[in-house]
Amino acid sequence: MGSTAFGAGNKIIFDTDPGTDDAMALMLALNSPELDIRAITVVPGNVTAKQGLENALRMVSLANRCDIPVAAGAEHPLFQKLITAEFWHGKNGLANVELPPSKCKVDPRFGPDLIIEMVHASPHEITLVPVGPLTNIALAIEKDPSIVPLVKEVIIMGGSITGGNVNASAEANIYNDPEAAQIVFQAGWPLTMVGLDVGDKTLFSKKYLDRLGQTHGPMNDFIYQVAHYLIDLSAQFGSDGTPMYDPLAVGVAIDSTLVKAPAMHVDVETRGEFTRGETVANRHGSVERNVLHGDRYVIEGVDKVEPNAKVCVEVDADRFLEMFVSRLRGK
Ligand code: BDR
Ligand code: CA
Numbered sequence: 001m002g003s004t005a006f007g008a009g010n011k012i013i014f015d016t017d018p019g020t021d022d023a024m025a026l027m028l029a030l031n032s033p034e035l036d037i038r039a040i041t042v043v044p045g046n047v048t049a050k051q052g053l054e055n056a057l058r059m060v061s062l063a064n065r066c067d068i069p070v071a072a073g074a075e076h077p078l079f080q081k082l083i084t085a086e087f088w089h090g091k092n093g094l095a096n097v098e099l100p101p102s103k104c105k106v107d108p109r110f111g112p113d114l115i116i117e118m119v120h121a122s123p124h125e126i127t128l129v130p131v132g133p134l135t136n137i138a139l140a141i142e143k144d145p146s147i148v149p150l151v152k153e154v155i156i157m158g159g160s161i162t163g164g165n166v167n168a169s170a171e172a173n174i175y176n177d178p179e180a181a182q183i184v185f186q187a188g189w190p191l192t193m194v195g196l197d198v199g200d201k202t203l204f205s206k207k208y209l210d211r212l213g214q215t216h217g218p219m220n221d222f223i224y225q226v227a228h229y230l231i232d233l234s235a236q237f238g239s240d241g242t243p244m245y246d247p248l249a250v251g252v253a254i255d256s257t258l259v260k261a262p263a264m265h266v267d268v269e270t271r272g273e274f275t276r277g278e279t280v281a282n283r284h285g286s287v288e289r290n291v292l293h294g295d296r297y298v299i300e301g302v303d304k305v306e307p308n309a310k311v312c313v314e315v316d317a318d319r320f321l322e323m324f325v326s327r328l329r330g331k
Contacts, residue, residue, distance in 0.1 A: 008033065008036065009032070009033055009034045009035040009036040010034060010035055010036060010125075010127055010152075010253065011036050011038045011122055011125050011126050011127065011152075012029065012035050012036065012037055012038065012126070012127045012128070012129050012253055013037075013038055013039045013040075013041060013114075013115055013118060013126060013127075013128050013129070014026060014029060014037055014039070014040050014041070014129050014131070014250075015040075015041045015042075015043055015073070015111070015115075015128065015129065015130040015131065015132060015136050015137060016040060016041075016042060016043065016052070016056065016130075016131050016132050016246070017042070017043050017044060017045030017046045017047065017052050017131070017132030017133065018042070018046065018047070018052050018055040018056050018059065018093060018094065019045070019046035019047065019052070019055070019089055019093055019094075019131075019132065019246070020046075020088075020089045020090065020093070020094060020095050020226050020229065020230055021131075021230070021242075021243075021244065021245050021246040021247060022046065022131055022132065022246045023055070023059060023094055023095075023222070023223070023226055024204075024223055024226060024227065024244065024246065024247045024324075025131055025157075025246035025247040025249065025250045026040070026056075026059055026250075027059070027063070027219050027222070027223050027328060027331075028247050028250045028251070028254075028324055028327055028328070029129075029250045029253075030060075030063045030065060030219070031219065031327040031328060031331050032250070032254050032327055034253075034254045034255070035250070035253060035254060037065075037068050038068075038069075038118055038122075038126065039068065039069045039070075039071065039107075039114055039115070039118060040056050040060065040068060040069070040070045040071070041070075041071050041073050041111030041112070041114060041115060041136050042056050042070070042071065042072055042073055042111060043073050043074055043111070043130075043132040043133055043134075043135050043136045044074065044075060044076060044077075044082050044084070044132075044133070044135070045082075045084070045085070045132040045133045045172070045173065045176050046084065046085045046086075046088070046089045046093050046132070047084055047085075047086065047089065047092070047093035048082070048084060049072060049073070049074065049075045049076075051092065051093055052093065053070070053072050053106060054102075055092070055093055055094050055099075056070045057070055057102035057104050057105075057106060058094075058099040058100070058101070058102045059099065059222075060102070060104050061099075061100070061101075061102035061103045061104045062099055062100070062218050062219060062222060063218075063219055065104075066103060066104035066105070069107035069109070069114065070104065070106055070107055071106065071107040071108075071109050071110065071111045071114045072106065072110070072111060073110065073111025073112060073135070073136040073139070074111070074112070074135040074136055074139060076135075077133060077135055077176055077177035077179075077180065078135060078138060078139075078177055078179045078180050079179050080177070082176070083175075083176055085172065088233070090229065094226065095225060095226040095228075095229035095230065096229070097222060097225045097226060097229075099222065111136045112136050112137075112139040112140040112143060113140075113143070115128070115136065115137070115140040115147070116140050116143060116144045116147055119147040119150050119151055120147070120150065123150040124150060124151075124152055125152055126150075126151055126152055127151075127152050127153045127154070127155060127253055128151060128153075128154045128155070129154075129155050129156075129249055129250060129253050130154070130156050130157070130158075130173075130184075131156075131157040131158075131173070131245075131246035131249050131250075132173055132176075133173050133174075133176040133177040133180060133181075134156070134158065134173070134174075134177055134180040134181045134183070134184045135177045135180045137154070137180070137184050138177070138179070138180035138181075138183040138184055139180075141183055141184065141187050142183065145187075148187050148188055148189050149188075149189070151189050152190075153189070153190045153191075153192070154184070154189055154190065154191045154192070155191075155192045155194060155249050155252050155253050156173075156184070156191065156192065156193050156194060156249065157173060157194050157195075157199070157245050157246050157248070157249035158171055158173035158174045158181065158193065158194075158195060158279075159171050159173075159174050159181075159193050159195040159196070159266070159268075159279030159311075160195040160196035160197055160278075160279060161195065161197055161264075161279060161281040161283075161311060161313075162196070162197050163196075164196070164277070164278065165196055166277070167274075168274065169269075169272075169274060169275045169277070169278040170275070170276065170277030170278050171195060171196050171277070171279070174268060174277045174278075174279055175276070175277030176277075178268050178269070178270045178276055178277045179270055181268040181277075181279075182267065182268040182270055185266050185267065185268055185279075185308060185309060186267075186308065188308070190310075191308065191309045191310070192252060192256075192261055192309065192310045192311075192312065193261075193266060193279065193309045193310070193311045193312060194245075194248050194249040194252050194259070194312050195279065195311065195312060196243075196245070197311075197312065197313055198248060198259055198312040198313065198314065198315040199243045199244060199245035199248055200243050201314075201315050201317050202243060202244040202247075202248050202315060202317045202320055202321060203234075203239065203240060203241030203242065203243060203244075203317070204227055204230070204231070204241050204242050204243075204244050204321060204324070205231065205240050205241030206231060206240075206241070208227075208241075208321050208324070208325050209224065209227050209228060209231055211325050211329070212224045212227065212325055212328060212329065214329075215329040215330040216330065217330050217331045218331075219328060219331040220328050220329060220330055220331050223328050227242065230242035244320070244321070244324065247320075247324055248315065248320060251320045251323065251324070252312070254323070255323075257316075258315060258316050258319060258320050259312040259313075259314060259315045259316075260312070260313055260314035260315075261310035261311055261312045261313065262283075262310065262311060262313060263307035263309070263310055263311075264281045264282055264283055264285075264307050264309060264310075264311045265281070265282040265285065265305040265306060265307050265308050265309070266279050266280065266281045266282075266308060266309045266311065267279075267280045268280070281309075281311055282305050285304060285305055285307065286302045286303060286304055286305060287302070287303055287305055288301075288302055288303075289301045289302065289303050
């Protein structure tokens with residue numbers, strides 16, 4: 001067992017496509033006593049499934065946490081071709097930082113099966129934290145829908161109600177597997193959406209990087225290099241810092257008071273010509289009831305729609321960024 005083996009915190013399964021900000025999120029989770037990472041399942045997204053698995057294994061090894069099962073999952077999205085993002089995350093997905101080969105071994109179980117098994121083993125205790133495309137989570141639901149009422153909570157990094165990052169409407173994790181996302185959003189479990197709306201407000205800037213540079217340790221130094229790469233990349237696009245998308249989802253799992261998240265009904269657009277992958281949120285909780293009368297429809301009233309998600313709209317960014325740096329310093 002490693003130096004940061006906590007075990008007393010909230011049980012989470014971290015589903016990830018590592019990924020630079022995935023790496024920052026994982027390191028935050030590994031260094032937070034409020035969380036007990038029971039498993040890491042890998043999904044293709046930022047990089048291929050194979051590269052993602054290699055990255056996850058190297059990171060748990062760096063953290064000296066071979067006790068955490070790391071399992072491979074899906075190899076591609078449910079119904080479309082994989083889109084990888086080395087353009088943003090570096091050739092190896094980890095900002096081109098070469099971590100030492102892993103001393104940890106891959107768990108032989110299929111990621112979605114591992115999720116199913118662990119949820120049944122700890123009913124009402126597991127929080128799922130998916131920070132990549134939702135393929136693995138959707139496969140788990142499809143294979144065993146009985147897990148849905150047994151999961152404590154799902155905290156997703158994905159989506160946006162104010163425009164996308166892939167294009168005008170869609171956020172990358174949802175765009176990369178919209179059908180899977182729609183399954184996950186409609187499953188009927190307590191779900192929090194940590195989308196671009198709040199991620200874009202949590203910019204890790206040079207000020208925070210410099211503080212991380214004052215201390216040293218294997219994880220501290222790794223995240224320093226990753227963050228340095230991301231800050232330089234953001235500067236090329238005119239931004240002062242790098243958005244902490246995936247780390248914020250972990251931040252919300254640690255402390256939900258970091259965000260304001262009103263309940264809404266969210267659907268994932270799977271067919272739109274310009275909007276495939278958009279998370280469409282009903283903010284007022286109702287839809288008009290249109291009834292056919294002869295050759296036209298007449299509005300006869302308003303029907304209530306039930307919320308299926310808490311959608312993060314505000315974040316205490318400074319408090320979160322301070323927390324991130326303080327957890328990683330010297331680790
Ligand atoms: C999301 O897409 C990925 O590139 C990041 O890791 C994050 O999960 C942001 O849209
Ligand atoms: Ca990710």
